[in-house]
Amino acid sequence: MSDQPVDPATDTFVAHRNLLFTVAYEMLGSAADAEDVLQETWLRWVKVDLEQVRDQRAYLVRITTRQALNRLRTMKRRKEAYVGPWLPEPLLTAPDVAEDVELAESVSMAMMLVLETLSPTERAVFVLREAFDVGYDEIAAAVDKTPAAVRQIAHRARRHVDARRPRQAVSASETRAALESFRRALETGDPQDLLDVLAPDIVLMSDGGGIKQAALRPIIGAEKVARFMMGGLGKNKLPISVAPTVVNGSPALLVHLDGEIDGVMAISVEDARVTGLYYVRNPEKLNHVASETPLTLR
Known part of the structure; x- marks a missing residue:
């Protein structure tokens, strides 16, 4: 047994770290920035008088949300100067994440791109309410709005997302089947095989x-x-070489060039065909595809 005293602040932060990372990542679409937000959250958390905190989990989520909002606003300028399309940073996730439908959808490439179309405050409210089931009062405290205003923002953001999200839910097995057909077509190099698995649009x-x-x-x-x-x-x-993997809770392909990771291909599927293909080659965004990143909504 260790004689080292237990630090309650550290224990609480570590217990909720995966949740806080998931909150920050869903708000930012960048694992590197989410890690920075967690560091900023920690620096503020250790200064808090825990005896004055009624709900430590909610308080940590509030700090994380505020820091993520600040960073989201600065990221907007970076994205405006970005060369070509900006895609979320892919995360290698455990296979069981794909079986958690709610979690898998909330971090899927397709959903993360839809979230990019929201304003920073809309994104924070939508993520906290829809993915993490945070109460309106708690969200209001996190985004410095009234609960009534948060309800209106949540309704507007939900309507916006519903108009742009995939029209039908697709199981992980359906996605894997389409992905395998896509992978085989790439390996054979037969253009007709590839056309057969791609949706016309x-x-x-x-x-x-x-x-x-x-x-x-x-x-x-x-x-x-x-x-x-x-x-x-x-x-x-x-x-x-193109090998199957699980990225952002969904089946994907990991591309190696001469033995080195060259990129990640994530897909969205409808009616057994690939409707969206998201190919991340930026090496600065491939740091989290070598080892699994734990994610949780609770």
């Missing part, structure tokens, strides 16, 4: 961050996406 977004080659604008349409994929992979002279 598929949208491909690739993120190279100005560091790796990527399309500077979204590519729309099965034939254009097929040409882009076949052309891009075909030009590489180094050995390429």
Whole structure:
């Protein structure tokens, strides 16, 4: 047994760390920035008089939300200067996350991109209410609004998201099946096999961050996406391997070039076809695909 005294502040922070990271990540779409937010949260948390805190979990979520909101506003300027489309930073997640429908949907690439269309306050309110089931009074304290104003913001944000989220829920097994067909088509190099698995109105977004080659604008349409994929992979002279993985709670593909991680492909699926393809190649966004990141909504 250790004789070291137990620090209640540390114990509480560690107990809720995965939750706080998930809150920050869903608000920011960046694991690196979420980690910075957690550090800022910790620095403020250790200065709090715990005897005055009735609900420590809620208090920590409040601090995290405020720090994430501050960072979200500064990130807007970075994204405006970003080269090409900006995609969320992919996270390697445990396979069981894919079976948690609520968690998997809330961190999916498709949902994270929808959240990008909200204002910072709308995003904070939507994430806290819809994903984490935080009460309106607690959200109001976190975003410095009245509970009545928060209810209105939540309603507006929910309506906005509902109009843009996938039209139907798709199981992890359905996504895996479509992904496997997509992977086989890439390996065989048969354009018709690839067209068969792509929805006619598929949208491909690739993120190279100005560091790796990527399309500077979204590519729309099965034939254009097929040409882009076949052309891009075909030009590489180094050995390429494409392996299944689980990213952001959903089946995805990890691309290796000459044995090194080159990118991550996440997809969205409807009616057994790929409707969205999200290809992250920016090496600065691939730091969290080598080891699993624990996520939780509770």
